[in-house]
Amino acid sequence: MTDVLSSAAPAGSPERAAAPTFAVITGGQVQRALRGREKDLVELVEAVYRLHDAGDSVNPPSYFLRFEDRPTSRIIALPASLGGTVRVDGLKWVSSFPENVGTGLPRASAVLVLNDHDTGYPFACLESSIISATRTAASAALAADWLSRGRTRPTRVGFFGTGLIARYIHTFLAGTGWDFEEIGVHDLSADSAGGFRGYLEQTGTGARITVHDRAEDLIRDSDLVVFATIAGKPHVTDPAWFTHNPLVLHVSLRDLAPEVLLGAANFVDDVDHCLKADTSPHLVEQLTGSRDFLNGTLGDVMSGRAAPPPDRPVVFSPFGLGVLDLAVGKYVHDEVSRAGDLCLIDDFFHELRRYG
Numbered sequence: 515m516t517d518v519l520s521s522a523a524p525a526g527s528p529e530r531a532a533a534p535t536f537a538v539i540t541g542g543q544v545q546r547a548l549r550g551r552e553k554d555l556v557e558l559v560e561a562v563y564r565l566h567d568a569g570d571s572v573n574p575p576s577y578f579l580r581f582e583d584r585p586t587s588r589i590i591a592l593p594a595s596l597g598g599t600v601r602v603d604g605l606k607w608v609s610s611f612p613e614n615v616g617t618g619l620p621r622a623s624a625v626l627v628l629n630d631h632d633t634g635y636p637f638a639c640l641e642s643s644i645i646s647a648t649r650t651a652a653s654a655a656l657a658a659d660w661l662s663r664g665r666t667r668p669t670r671v672g673f674f675g676t677g678l679i680a681r682y683i684h685t686f687l688a689g690t691g692w693d694f695e696e697i698g699v700h701d702l703s704a705d706s707a708g709g710f711r712g713y714l715e716q717t718g719t720g721a722r723i724t725v726h727d728r729a730e731d732l733i734r735d736s737d738l739v740v741f742a743t744i745a746g747k748p749h750v751t752d753p754a755w756f757t758h759n760p761l762v763l764h765v766s767l768r769d770l771a772p773e774v775l776l777g778a779a780n781f782v783d784d785v786d787h788c789l790k791a792d793t794s795p796h797l798v799e800q801l802t803g804s805r806d807f808l809n810g811t812l813g814d815v816m817s818g819r820a821a822p823p824p825d826r827p828v829v830f831s832p833f834g835l836g837v838l839d840l841a842v843g844k845y846v847h848d849e850v851s852r853a854g855d856l857c858l859i860d861d862f863f864h865e866l867r868r869y870g
């Protein structure tokens with residue numbers, strides 16, 4: 515680290531703060547810090563939702579960068595600030611390039627920058643595709659738990675879209691005590707469905723695994739449905755597929771037609787965030803001119819202000835909040851630091867003396 519601040523401050527000048535440090539945390543370090551910690555991480559995400567619900571966070575709208583020459587791709591900026599005992603600010607910068615999958619690269623890539631609460635100095639840059647998938651899966655597992663309370667607990671899960679996010683969600687459900695009798699799989703790509711089936715078999719699940727060619731069969735056969743596709747427009751339009759009142763984790767946000775949502779009880783993570791960017795809930799608001807179709811947020815459910823009904827489909831549409839990335843990123847940073855493995859970049863902040 516730079517030593518320019520190690521000389522004594524001139525008499526009469528304010529006491530010098532310690533020189534800021536800057537760490538780079540790799541995907542390997544992130545994965546080692548998070549692996550096998552599903553229960554802790556779901557508890558962390560629950561605590562963050564409660565802080566957000568209590569107003570102890572700043573989470574402005576995400577900023578979408580889109581490209582005329584690459585219409586299926588985007589890069590999103592998620593700035594956020596989190597209070598409580600975490601006290602950290604920062605930014606996730608996450609790309610979605612769906613064509614990557616065809617060349618063997620994951621669709622999403624990301625970095626997360628953490629800023630110090632008191633000085634504003636960035637103190638770490640973390641590989642964040644794993645953090646992003648982790649917080650998304652932890653949020654889905656948390657929602658599955660809270661939104662199935664007071665209802666029959668699901669035993670047959672169906673994964674609609676079976677890429678990386680579906681894999682993480684399965685890991686988090688299994689890691690937090692969900693034990694399914696049946697697991698259904700449906701994907702437009704036979705390779706994806708087969709790959710996901712192979713992953714499930716490796717986990718040693720005792721569940722019967724069925725690959726469904728027809729979307730309708732997957733939904734009708736599941737009492738917990740996880741949507742993790744990359745659909746840009748609704749493609750599931752028939753409310754009759756949901757008459758058995760499943761719990762639906764609508765993580766990919768744009769699969770369900772307004773008629774399906776209008777026949778269900780609807781929960782989101784944050785109302786203003788979710789009713790944007792042509793998500794299915796946003797389409798319902800545009801169609802009906804109101805937000806009356808929303809039953810509440812997950813925070814409302816956790817604090818007893820709203821409850822999932824037992825006799826209707828229940829749909830959770832989480833926009834994905836930057837505060838979750840911050841909390842999981844800070845958790846990773848602290849774990850890596852505790853292990854003495856932080857890779858600090860020497861001389862990163864160089865111009866630190868006001869008058870040279």
Ligand SMILES: NC(=O)c1ccc[n+]([C@@H]2O[C@H](COP(=O)([O-])OP(=O)(O)OC[C@H]3O[C@@H](n4cnc5c(N)ncnc54)[C@H](O)[C@@H]3O)[C@@H](O)[C@H]2O)c1
Nearest residue numbers: 650675677678679701702703706742743744766832833834
């Ligand atoms: N809400 C959140 O917080 C949040 C966070 C992260 C990711 N996501 C979303 O999760 C989704 C999945 O991400 P991923 O990284 O797993 O993507 P991925 O590309 O790895 O996998 C997506 C899968 O969906 C399949 N698919 C696409 N359209 C389909 C359709 N109409 N029917 C069935 N299958 C279909 C694809 O073949 C592919 O296997 C993305 O839409 C992403 O934006 C949401």
